[in-house]
Amino acid sequence: MHVIKTVLPDTSIPRTFYNITADLPEPPPPVLHPGTGQPVGPDDLAPLFPMALIMQEVSTEREIEIPEPVRAIYQQWRPSPLFRARRLEQALDTPAKIYYKHEGVSPTGSHKPNTAVAQAFYNREEGVRKLITETGAGQWGSSLAYAGQMMGLDVEVYMVRVSYQQKPYRRAMMETYGASVFPSPSDRTQAGRKALDNNPNSPGSLGIAISEAIEVALGDEHSKYSLGSVLNHVLLHQTVIGVETMEQLSMVGDSPDIVIGCAGGGSNFAGLSFPFIGARLRGELDARFIAAEPASCPTLTKGVYAYDFGDTANTTPLVKMHTLGSAFIPPGIHAGGLRYHGMAPLMSHLKELGILEARAEHQLGCFNAGVQFAAAEGIIPAPESTHAVKVAIDEALRCKEEGSSRVILFNLSGHGHFDMQAYTDYFAGKLQDYEYSETEVRQSLAGLPKVTEA
Ligand SMILES: *Cc1c(COP(=O)(O)O)cnc(C)c1O
Numbered sequence: 001m002h003v004i005k006t007v008l009p010d011t012s013i014p015r016t017f018y019n020i021t022a023d024l025p026e027p028p029p030p031v032l033h034p035g036t037g038q039p040v041g042p043d044d045l046a047p048l049f050p051m052a053l054i055m056q057e058v059s060t061e062r063e064i065e066i067p068e069p070v071r072a073i074y075q076q077w078r079p080s081p082l083f084r085a086r087r088l089e090q091a092l093d094t095p096a097k098i099y100y101k102h103e104g105v106s107p108t109g110s111h112k113p114n115t116a117v118a119q120a121f122y123n124r125e126e127g128v129r130k131l132i133t134e135t136g137a138g139q140w141g142s143s144l145a146y147a148g149q150m151m152g153l154d155v156e157v158y159m160v161r162v163s164y165q166q167k168p169y170r171r172a173m174m175e176t177y178g179a180s181v182f183p184s185p186s187d188r189t190q191a192g193r194k195a196l197d198n199n200p201n202s203p204g205s206l207g208i209a210i211s212e213a214i215e216v217a218l219g220d221e222h223s224k225y226s227l228g229s230v231l232n233h234v235l236l237h238q239t240v241i242g243v244e245t246m247e248q249l250s251m252v253g254d255s256p257d258i259v260i261g262c263a264g265g266g267s268n269f270a271g272l273s274f275p276f277i278g279a280r281l282r283g284e285l286d287a288r289f290i291a292a293e294p295a296s297c298p299t300l301t302k303g304v305y306a307y308d309f310g311d312t313a314n315t316t317p318l319v320k321m322h323t324l325g326s327a328f329i330p331p332g333i334h335a336g337g338l339r340y341h342g343m344a345p346l347m348s349h350l351k352e353l354g355i356l357e358a359r360a361e362h363q364l365g366c367f368n369a370g371v372q373f374a375a376a377e378g379i380i381p382a383p384e385s386t387h388a389v390k391v392a393i394d395e396a397l398r399c400k401e402e403g404s405s406r407v408i409l410f411n412l413s414g415h416g417h418f419d420m421q422a423y424t425d426y427f428a429g430k431l432q433d434y435e436y437s438e439t440e441v442r443q444s445l446a447g448l449p450k451v452t453e454a
Pocket residue numbers: 109110111112139140228229230262263264265266267268269337338382384385413414415
């Protein structure tokens with residue numbers, strides 16, 4: 001028998017998160033206050049986040065200890081298995097070795113609980129009683145609801161109204177974990193009431209939901225806000241994925257030539273790749289890193305590297321990132337988790353340094369790859385994850401053409417069991433490819449804030 005799964009014991013759950021800032025040749029640009037144009041300090045963020053997370057946001061320590069209570073909850077599904085995709089390799093008839101890290105084994109079916117559990121812990125340690133967040137398709141909301149349940153915190157979720165209506169199972173999941181879920185725009189906040197005044201039938205947007213969640217968190221001293229991607233501390237928590245994978249690959253005597261992940265805000269890709277990128281920065285590994293994004297929301301491939309707001313309502317600090325402009329509204333593609341106008345500042349910085357490659361993929365090709373993957377490996381990937389599957393298959397076929405054997409590693413960020421409507425629509429021929437023209441991108445970028453950098 002050949003090895004398919006590499007499974008680590010509970011005791012091998014990493015003891016530290018890996019902080020890539022320690023190995024960067026230069027630090028990423030500072031986060032700026034939109035009013036003054038000056039770098040924000042910890043006190044500016046304190047109303048929203050606990051101090052431990054703010055300190056992680058700016059830390060330059062290479063390793064940050066994972067608290068024991070967080071490791072104890074991770075034990076419910078971590079270490080996650082590393083699979084060798086032998087059946088897919090056979091189906092493709094490729095000399096490449098394909099490995100995937102299966103983050104779909106978590107209670108909510110994706111990588112998102114890795115940071116949700118850590119965030120809930122640090123908030124609880126500082127006396128916070130309730131976490132407020134927004135959710136689009138519901139993957140983040142259900143993960144934070146789960147984490148709140150595990151850590152004994154209340155969770156309140158503002159769910160984009162159209163998803164609230166169309167994704168009843170994700171809502172039921174959040175409620176099963178004891179969270180309160182409100183369709184956004186709601187009449188519970190000024191931001192929500194304003195949106196409803198403008199349009200009583202508003203379908204909602206992530207931008208409005210973020211504004212509602214922030215408003216509620218700021219209005220209650222026992223509540224804080226929580227974000228599921230983009231920020232440095234979120235990417236940091238996700239590095240448990242890559243730290244485990246390094247150990248698993250060394251157990252089977254392999255080292256990756258190509259590391260692949262899908263990228264929405266950048267957290268699952270960073271989680272798998274940063275420990276390997278760190279090794280490359282230290283001169284210990286020679287590998288390529290490819291982020292797969294949707295052609296309908298081409299942040300890294302068509303956006304500009306500039307200071308922009310994190311939300312549509314323009315209430316957040318300014319961060320330097322690859323962005324399509326905070327006014328950018330992507331078409332309704334099914335990979336809901338990849339529809340963010342910006343990219344994590346750390347990911348953007350690595351792209352500028354020439355370490356990260358990016359590829360924009362169309363959804364029809366991605367679903368085709370997802371079906372091919374399910375046929376070979378049995379696991380149905382989340383629509384987001386099919387973007388990584390597509391690039392992995394393309395690279396494996398290139399190996400076949402060139403007659404070279406490379407080690408390809410990708411992150412299977414989640415399973416698709418709550419997204420079968422997307423597969424149904426794909427089979428029914430209802431999905432289309434959509435590509436933004438240069439003119440449309442220029443238009444959405446015209447509204448970028450003017451920032452004079454020091
Ligand atoms: C949320 C989500 C993503 C995208 O978010 P990142 O921060 O880019 O990782 C990708 N895959 C799945 C399954 C998700 O739930």
